Amino acid sequence: MTQDSKASEPNAARFDRRKNILFGRDKDxxxxxxxxxxxxVAIVVLALITLFLFKEGFGFLGSYHKSxxxxxxxxxxxxxxxxxxxxxxxxxxxxxxxxxxEWIRDLNARGLSREAVSRTVTSPKAxxxxxxxxxxxxxxxxxxxxxxDAAIEVRDRYQTNENLRETLQGYAEKxxxxxxxxxxxxxxxxxxxxxxxxxxxxxNTLQADKLPANQEILAALEKGSPLTAAAQEIYLQLLRKQxxxxxxxxxxxxxxQSINTIxxxxxxxxxxxxxxxxxxxxxxxxxxxxxxENKSLDKRIQRFRELNDQYLASIPKxxxxxxxxxxxxxVPLWRALAAFLAGKDWVTxxxxxxxxxxxxxxxxxxLISLIALFFAVPFGVGAAIYVNQIAGPLERxxxxxxxxxxxAIPSVVIGFFxxxxxxxxxxxxxxxxxxxxxxxxxxxxxxxxFTAGALLAxxxxxxxxxxxxxxxxxxxxxxxxxxFAVGATRLQTTLRVIVPSAxxxxxxxxxxxxxxxxxxxxxxxxxxxxxxxxxxxxxGLGVFYQPVHTMTGIIAQExxxxxxxxxxxxxxxxxxxxxxxxxxxxxxxxxxVVKKYRKVGD
Amino acid sequence: xxxxxxxxxxxxxxxxxxxxxxxxxDFSFAYGPTQALFDISMDIHKKEVTALIGPSGxxxxxxxxCFNRMNDLIDNTRxxxxxxxxxxxxxxxxxxDVIELRKHVGMVFQKSNPFPKSIYDNIAYGLRIQxxxxxxxxxxxxxxxxxxxxxxxxxKDRLGDSALGMSGGQQQRLCxxxxxxxxxxxxxxxxxxxxxxxxxxxxxxxxxxxxxTDYTIVIVTHNMQQAARLxxxxxxxxxxxxIEYGPTEQIFMNPExxxxxxxxxxxFG
Numbered sequence: 090m091t092q093d094s095k096a097s098e099p100n101a102a103r104f105d106r107r108k109n110i111l112f113g114r115d116k117d118x119x120x121x122x123x124x125x126x127x128x129x130v131a132i133v134v135l136a137l138i139t140l141f142l143f144k145e146g147f148g149f150l151g152s153y154h155k156s157x158x159x160x161x162x163x164x165x166x167x168x169x170x171x172x173x174x175x176x177x178x179x180x181x182x183x184x185x186x187x188x189x190x191e192w193i194r195d196l197n198a199r200g201l202s203r204e205a206v207s208r209t210v211t212s213p214k215a216x217x218x219x220x221x222x223x224x225x226x227x228x229x230x231x232x233x234x235x236x237x238d239a240a241i242e243v244r245d246r247y248q249t250n251e252n253l254r255e256t257l258q259g260y261a262e263k264x265x266x267x268x269x270x271x272x273x274x275x276x277x278x279x280x281x282x283x284x285x286x287x288x289x290x291x292x293n294t295l296q297a298d299k300l301p302a303n304q305e306i307l308a309a310l311e312k313g314s315p316l317t318a319a320a321q322e323i324y325l326q327l328l329r330k331q332x333x334x335x336x337x338x339x340x341x342x343x344x345x346q347s348i349n350t351i352x353x354x355x356x357x358x359x360x361x362x363x364x365x366x367x368x369x370x371x372x373x374x375x376x377x378x379x380x381x382e383n384k385s386l387d388k389r390i391q392r393f394r395e396l397n398d399q400y401l402a403s404i405p406k407x408x409x410x411x412x413x414x415x416x417x418x419x420v421p422l423w424r425a426l427a428a429f430l431a432g433k434d435w436v437t438x439x440x441x442x443x444x445x446x447x448x449x450x451x452x453x454x455x456l457i458s459l460i461a462l463f464f465a466v467p468f469g470v471g472a473a474i475y476v477n478q479i480a481g482p483l484e485r486x487x488x489x490x491x492x493x494x495x496x497a498i499p500s501v502v503i504g505f506f507x508x509x510x511x512x513x514x515x516x517x518x519x520x521x522x523x524x525x526x527x528x529x530x531x532x533x534x535x536x537x538x539f540t541a542g543a544l545l546a547x548x549x550x551x552x553x554x555x556x557x558x559x560x561x562x563x564x565x566x567x568x569x570x571x572x573f574a575v576g577a578t579r580l581q582t583t584l585r586v587i588v589p590s591a592x593x594x595x596x597x598x599x600x601x602x603x604x605x606x607x608x609x610x611x612x613x614x615x616x617x618x619x620x621x622x623x624x625x626x627x628x629g630l631g632v633f634y635q636p637v638h639t640m641t642g643i644i645a646q647e648x649x650x651x652x653x654x655x656x657x658x659x660x661x662x663x664x665x666x667x668x669x670x671x672x673x674x675x676x677x678x679x680x681x682v683v684k685k686y687r688k689v690g691d
Numbered sequence: 692x693x694x695x696x697x698x699x700x701x702x703x704x705x706x707x708x709x710x711x712x713x714x715x716x717d718f719s720f721a722y723g724p725t726q727a728l729f730d731i732s733m734d735i736h737k738k739e740v741t742a743l744i745g746p747s748g749x750x751x752x753x754x755x756x757c758f759n760r761m762n763d764l765i766d767n768t769r770x771x772x773x774x775x776x777x778x779x780x781x782x783x784x785x786x787x788d789v790i791e792l793r794k795h796v797g798m799v800f801q802k803s804n805p806f807p808k809s810i811y812d813n814i815a816y817g818l819r820i821q822x823x824x825x826x827x828x829x830x831x832x833x834x835x836x837x838x839x840x841x842x843x844x845x846x847k848d849r850l851g852d853s854a855l856g857m858s859g860g861q862q863q864r865l866c867x868x869x870x871x872x873x874x875x876x877x878x879x880x881x882x883x884x885x886x887x888x889x890x891x892x893x894x895x896x897x898x899x900x901x902x903x904t905d906y907t908i909v910i911v912t913h914n915m916q917q918a919a920r921l922x923x924x925x926x927x928x929x930x931x932x933x934i935e936y937g938p939t940e941q942i943f944m945n946p947e948x949x950x951x952x953x954x955x956x957x958x959f960g
Contacts, residue, residue: 482766567804570761571866575817575873576794585820590807 139669146666149659153445154425156656160442162344163244164351167414168237169442174362174407175233177400178226184396188389189219195383217375225368228361232354239350241440247342253335260332267325274316274324283310285327348416362408366401373397429663435621435638437647437657445660447667449623453538453637454607456624457617460542460633461549461606466599468546469553473595476554477561478583489558496551503544504615512540512616529631536618539633544616545606553602560594561587593686597679604675608668610641617642640668712737712877712907713758718773720750720757726771727753729932735924740899740908742918742939745928746959751911754928755879758782758909759796760789777877797870801882803862805854805869810846813854813865817873832872840868841898860891864898878902880910884917896921915955919943927951 111119160166189210196206209215266272274282286307290300306320373394381387432446476488512535519530564587572582588595618636621643626632644661651658711734720728728750735741743751753762757775760782762768774781782792794817805813814833823829833850837843842864846857854865863883870878880899884892899908899921912918918925919939926936927950935942935951946952953959 565804567800567802568806570764570798570800571804571806571869572816572820573764574759574761574793574798574800575820575869576790577817577820578790581820585816586806 142662142665142669145659146662148654149429149445149656149663150422150425152656152659153429154420154422156443157420157425157428159244159247161418161420162348162416163247164240164344164348164416165244165442167348167351167411167416168233168240170407170411170414171233171236171358174400174404175226175229177403178229178365181393181396181400182223182226184393185219185222188386188393191389192381192383192386195381195386214375214378218372218379221368221372221375225365225372229365232358232361236351237441243342243344243347243351244441246340247344250339250342253339257332257335257339260328260335264325264328264332267321267328272321274321278324279310279313282324282327283307285331286310286323289327344416359408362404366404369397369401429660433623435643443657445656445663447640447664449621450638450640450643450664451667452623453617454613454639454641456538456632456637457542457545457613457639458603458606460539461545462599462603464543464546465549465553465602465606469550469598469602470557470595472550473554473557473561473598474583474588477558478587479579492554493551495547496555500548500609500611501615503547504612507540507544507612507616508536511544512536515540529628529634532634534618534634534636536616536636537634538617538624538637541613541617541637542633544612545609548609548612549602549606552605553598556598556601557591557595560591560598563594564590593683596682596686600675600679600682604672604679607675608641608672610645613639614642614645619646640664644668710736712778713909714776716773716776718754718757718775719771720753720762721769721771722753722765723767727931728757730773731933732773733926733933733936735907735909737907738903738905739923740903740910740921742922742925743909743911743928744913744915744918744925744954745934746954747913749928750931751926751928752881755881755909755911756798758877758879759793759798761798763789794873795875796877796879797873797875798879799863799866799870799881799883801885803859803866803886805857805862805865807853807855809851810854810857810865811850814869814872817869821873836868836871839871839902840864841894841901842868858891860887860894863887863891863895867895867898867902875906877907877909880908882911882913885913892917915943915957927954929954 114122193206193210196209201209267274267278286303290303290307303323306316306323309316309320376390376394381390429445430447432444433448434444434446435449436442436444472488472492476485480488516532516535518524519527519532524530568586568590569582572586577585617639619638619642620636621638624632624635624637628635644664647657648661651661713735715734716732718728718731719726731754743755745751756762758777770783774783776782777792777796780787806816808816811833814836815829818829818832834843834847837846842861845861846852846865854862857865863886867878867883883899884895887895896917899910902908910918910921912921922939924937925939925942927934927942927946927948929950935946935948937947942951943955946955
């Protein structure tokens with residue numbers, strides 16, 4: 090019938106109904122649904138990752154704040170203030186030792202015999218300076234050691250208590266649960282029960298007449314057969330006993346009391362400082378008796394005097410600082426954040442106080458990125474310009490795949506190459522005489538920011554090259570033609586028309602290269618030297634040859650061995666969040682640059 | 692009926708050879724394996740407008756781009772035979788200074804292509820790349836060229852604005868002004884009005900007409916009326932060959948070749 094009607098109406102309109110394929114949906118909407126759902130899944134996964142990162146990281150502030158609070162309450166902070174003059178004094182000692190070493194070198198250089206040198210250096214006059222100076226600080230060192238030990242002990246006891254309280258809490262909950270009528274022992278309970286029972290039998294803490302009954306229960310436990318209510322009662326008793334035993338080991342810490350052992354002996358401390366000052370002055374007076382017969386040494390001794398004067402002048406300030414310290418002042422919450430963001434130390438697993446300061450890591454990351462971009466930008470952008478504007482088709486077909494191929498090298502391979510070949514080569518090279526003109530050669534460290542930066546440049550070049558080349562390639566050909574048509578050379582066309590037009594794309598390529606560099610982990614972990622310290626910028630360009638640690642490196646290195654949920658664990662997540670924001674900022678910046686400076690129409 | 696493939700030399704040419712500024716002899720040109728131009732010989736005369744017409748792909752644009760060696764920018768192009776002389780110099784000679792040639796032979800493209808710079812900078816570009824930095828000199832040339840391109844009154848108050856903010860017709864006239872800045876003798880125009888509306892087209896045509904007194908203009912166009920209106924001479928190309936070349940009047944009114952006749956009367960193309 091229908092066939093008939095169709096045959097009779099060959100021109101009947103065919104758009105009266107959509108063709109269903111699956112569950113009443115046509116092909117288009119199925120394809121749309123497929124792509125839509127994959128996009129949704131990607132977004133949801135990303136959102137979950139972000140959420141997780143923030144959840145783990147934000148607990149950091151609370152726990153770090155608590156840790157800082159304990160640091161103050163336990164008196165460790167006070168001890169750290171006490172330590173300042175000691176540390177300064179040690180630095181002065183090192184300076185003096187340096188002078189002594191130089192003096193010995195100088196004497197040797199003058200051709201004195203070994204005996205003569207040692208006679209001069211250990212002469213009573215010299216001893217009066219060098220040895221007496223070291224001895225001057227012994228009282229101070231002893232005093233501070235005592236106070237530090239006291240503070241550490243308080244802190245340790247407090248932390249042990251905290252842990253015990255947690256254990257007790259667990260016992261209390263268990264006891265409560267077991268004493269509920271109708272509670273059935275879980276396998277975990279049974280194991281615990283058997284363990285405790287065995288202990289009791291071994292230690293004979295139960296009455297002798299109950300022994301056979303207990304053996305019976307033990308047998309039942311091991312067989313896995315059900316227990317009587319009486320047996321369960323014994324379990325409860327054992328738990329209670331354990332609770333009491335643990336509670337007995339608790340030795341509560343009263344910070345307001347314990348602080349006295351640290352802050353007492355104020356007069357003694359003042360006396361020590363006074364003696365120190367007297368001793369230093371005495372020693373310095375004796376220094377005049379030694380004739381170094383060398384101008385630069387005289388100058389250094391003079392400088393040493395000045396430093397000592399400064400040191401002694403700073404002591405009243407130190408005393409004032411000690412006096413103003415108050416255990417009872419609450420540590421504000423923002424201090425935890427400030428100590429993280431602006432902290433100069435990253436010290437973990439310390440016997441005193443752990444510090445989670447971002448600055449050494451951030452400065453390391455930025456320093457390495459700077460070095461990497463210093464190399465990668467000229468090479469990447471230059472290669473892009475060359476390949477797109479100057480090279481012939483043959484060269485283009487050679488260079489482009491090769492540069493892009495570099496990005497296919499696994500970063501661990503590049504890192505390995507850096508450790509074994511590049512770092513070593515640079516160090517060996519730096520030790521040749523003819524390289525001495527390069528500042529800061531010869532190098533001491535094989536692994537340093539420069540090694541890592543140079544290798545990261547290698548990884549950033551393909552990114553910068555590819556994106557910059559795309560940007561240049563997107564410049565319409567007619568700009569080039571227009572420029573040539575008024576008699577511009579190739580170089581003029583490239584520099585005055587092509588590059589300025591592609592500048593936004595080139596800048597964003599550089600920024601994405603920066604993002605690539607700052608997020609790179611393996612190479613920096615292997616090659617940067619991993620010394621957690623803010624690079625010493627006072628060395629000028631020498632800062633490039635210092636070992637540093639990075640934000641990515643520290644996460645990779647420490648995440649594996651950290652206790653889950655600890656302050657340290659959360660601190661690593663905070664570093665991750667910072668890294669996340671840095672990358673976000675860079676990407677956003679790159680997009681902003683492209684949008685803002687896009688000049689070219691079509 | 693004259694069926695000869697080789698076009699008849701137009702009379703003015705033979706009359707005064709001294710007037711020819713571009714002389715092409717047996718010029719053949721190829722893109723890779725594809726030959727695009729076959730043995731072209733024609734003379735273009737000083738201070739005249741010469742139109743190159745023909746259907747798409749006939750090689751007229753290619754031919755035009757040979758005059759300032761713009762085809763050098765395309766990979767795999769080569770000259771098979773013949774030569775082009777401009778002002779008596781073979782421009783494909785080995786030691787020709789292409790940069791100077793392009794200053795001598797300016798070009799305006801099909802699509803207006805001002806640089807993404809200000810109007811002022813667009814025109815000053817040609818001078819700046821020659822190392823001219825004096826503001827007064829640049830100012831003077833910019834004004835001269837904008838006046839020359841009949842654009843001065845429209846843009847004199849916004850010389851610092853981006854050239855990309857101008858209308859399509861203005862942009863094209865700016866491109867002409869830019870070409871004038873380096874004082875060329877010849878201006879090549881590759882379908883300069885194809886992207887413009889009739890009003891803008893009329894303005895550009897008027898401009899071209901005015902420029903004729905100072906410059907030699909070679910224009911490629913698809914628009915037969917335009918060729919008829921503007922040019923003194925017209926060359927008809929078909930499949931890479933020059934079919935007929937002569938005074939415009941003759942090509943349009945009394946073509947010798949039946950193909951020309953068919954094309955100009957709109958029967959194909």
